[in-house]
Amino acid sequence: MKKNEIISGFSKMSRDEKLSLVTALFKNPKEAEKEFLSFHHPDENTQELLSGFSENTISNFPLPYNVAPNFLINGKMFMVPMVIEESSVVAAASYAARFWATQGGFKARVTGTEKVGQLHFLYSGDPDALKITMPHLERFLREKTAPLTAKMEKRGGGILAMELKDFTREVEQFYQLHVTFETMDAMGANFINSCLEAFSEGIQEFFEQTPGFSSADFEPLMAILSNYTPDCMVEVSVSCDVENLKGIASGFSGAEFARRFEQAVKIARADVYRATTHNKGIMNGVDAVILATGNDFRAVEAAAHAYAAQSGRYQSLSRASIENNRFHFTLEMPMAVGTLGGLTSLHPLAAKSMEMLGHPDAKQLMMIAAAAGMANNFAAVRSLVTTGIQAGHMKMHLPNIMRQLQATKEEESRIYEYFKERKVSYQSVTGYLQALRSEKK
Ligand code: MEV
Numbered sequence: 001m002k003k004n005e006i007i008s009g010f011s012k013m014s015r016d017e018k019l020s021l022v023t024a025l026f027k028n029p030k031e032a033e034k035e036f037l038s039f040h041h042p043d044e045n046t047q048e049l050l051s052g053f054s055e056n057t058i059s060n061f062p063l064p065y066n067v068a069p070n071f072l073i074n075g076k077m078f079m080v081p082m083v084i085e086e087s088s089v090v091a092a093a094s095y096a097a098r099f100w101a102t103q104g105g106f107k108a109r110v111t112g113t114e115k116v117g118q119l120h121f122l123y124s125g126d127p128d129a130l131k132i133t134m135p136h137l138e139r140f141l142r143e144k145t146a147p148l149t150a151k152m153e154k155r156g157g158g159i160l161a162m163e164l165k166d167f168t169r170e171v172e173q174f175y176q177l178h179v180t181f182e183t184m185d186a187m188g189a190n191f192i193n194s195c196l197e198a199f200s201e202g203i204q205e206f207f208e209q210t211p212g213f214s215s216a217d218f219e220p221l222m223a224i225l226s227n228y229t230p231d232c233m234v235e236v237s238v239s240c241d242v243e244n245l246k247g248i249a250s251g252f253s254g255a256e257f258a259r260r261f262e263q264a265v266k267i268a269r270a271d272v273y274r275a276t277t278h279n280k281g282i283m284n285g286v287d288a289v290i291l292a293t294g295n296d297f298r299a300v301e302a303a304a305h306a307y308a309a310q311s312g313r314y315q316s317l318s319r320a321s322i323e324n325n326r327f328h329f330t331l332e333m334p335m336a337v338g339t340l341g342g343l344t345s346l347h348p349l350a351a352k353s354m355e356m357l358g359h360p361d362a363k364q365l366m367m368i369a370a371a372a373g374m375a376n377n378f379a380a381v382r383s384l385v386t387t388g389i390q391a392g393h394m395k396m397h398l399p400n401i402m403r404q405l406q407a408t409k410e411e412e413s414r415i416y417e418y419f420k421e422r423k424v425s426y427q428s429v430t431g432y433l434q435a436l437r438s439e440k441k
Helices: 015-023 029-038 044-052 089-101 127-144 146-154 189-209 242-248 254-270 272-292 297-308 348-356 362-385 389-404 409-418 426-440
Strands: 065-073 076-083 107-123 158-166 174-182 218-226 232-241 318-323 326-334
Touching: 015 029, 065 089, 065 362, 076 089, 076 272, 076 348, 076 362, 089 272, 089 362, 089 389, 107 189, 107 362, 127 146, 127 158, 127 189, 146 158, 146 189, 174 189, 189 218, 232 242, 232 362, 242 254, 242 326, 254 272, 254 318, 254 326, 254 362, 272 297, 272 326, 272 348, 272 362, 297 326, 326 362, 362 389, 389 409, 389 426, 409 426
Parallel strands: none
Antiparallel strands: 065 076, 107 174, 107 218, 107 232, 158 174, 232 326, 318 326
């Protein structure tokens, strides 16, 4: 391949042809090819399935599949699957889940499951006529999409409402058909987008056949769901007597811990820099469950952060308070997930996650993922206001450091022993390992 040469037809090439083009970029193409192929699934059918999820697949990218036990949610115990590579996230979630299981567990509820889709269009006709005809247009569009919505309606979902929004003050001739949907156990992106595209054709037809309108005045621009889902919400909370927080960190009374925790969460509501990191800690748990169940974590992330900024200022998604000697901690966030369709049953490990969770419906999955987010948030803030985050984090990171330093098995056990009660850092481990090695010489 010549420098900066444009490749045509890459997607049509066989996997091996793609691989050889890619590995030509490496210092040792043979070794690179071997490495990529070594991550292929040994079962050809499974590999074909995985490759079929995307395009131009040349290998798989494994991430650890972890389990956090002891999640007591609304009185039911769960083992929660979490796909995440960051050390200490699963340990933190497990720690918090176990603690809250002794205090009655997580109380969760879904407060809404509506999703939104929008048809953005330009209209150069009479604005008043358009507004007046909306009820007729809505009826026409509902009839037109009846074959598309029939199955969803049978499951209890479908189109909930349609609203014409006038944005002509912001953008010349710009209107929007803002539609709310109930998609039940499906995430709903395909259903919503198909309905919206049908609405676009429907408006065209309606204008062609309705006196006083002309389809020439209508220019559809975009038909797409919105990932902002402020009416598809989950709430999870924990609470306990302040005294019960006594054992949570050595050297802190329950009241002292609760006070420091409450302050930390207030800071995350007041300052965007802290709020972003605080919410990242929530998303550590949420995303790990979303990934493990084959859901779209980008959609969940986008909605969470937009919601965190809904007041005009980006704030923490969780709140903490102390009332009458009781500590309360709550998390409220939007979450659009599906347990039907998509990768949830197609991806072999996503299917296993769903089975591990007892085949939850979408609402139950929202509650489980939110509980994981809350567990991680609790554990992170707990560490921050007590020992500091690095102590636990670096302890969990120790195996990675030892691997980087190519420690032998014997060296590893000496290192584990030595750092049981000491602060781990890359430097301190390197120093100790050097000392061990020179002691041997
Ligand atoms: C690290 O992945 C997440 C934390 O930074 C979250 C927080 O600061 O609350 C520990």
